[in-house]
Amino acid sequence: MSARAVSELHILPPKCTVNAKYYVDEILAGPCQDSFARKRYTGTILQRRLCQNMSNSVFQQDGAPAHTSKLSQQWCQLNLPNYWAKEVWPGNSPDLSPIENLWA
Incomplete structure (x- = not known):
């Protein structure tokens, strides 16, 4: 997620364990990479690019x-x-991770 847009939510299949291979193949190389590749500045939050300049993110x-x-x-x-x-990476702190506020 960013101030401009969000990526799609990935829902795990029942009894699925997320290991490194699953994470890379099904999440990073799939929906995450698709989100990073967006070029649009307009549209819904699932269509817009996450950041104006991904190299600054x-x-x-x-x-x-x-x-x-x-x-x-x-x-x-x-x-x-x-x-x-x-x-x-910064230490474990909910203040540094905006996703913690989303879960709440």
Whole structure:
């Protein structure tokens, strides 16, 4: 999500476990990459580009094992501009993660 738009919500199938492969193949390389590729400045929040300039944005994750795996770290490094490796991520704080407010 950004101030301009959101990505599509990914709903897991029943009894699905999110491992690194599932995360990369079904989430990052699917709906997330589609969201990053949007070019429109108008339309619904699911049609507009997430940021005016993706090279000025930061893709933030938490410390979930699928997010910190070598596979997902490599995918993000290759496919996302300005990606911060897990060693650079800020500490666990709901104040730093706007998604925490959305869940509430």
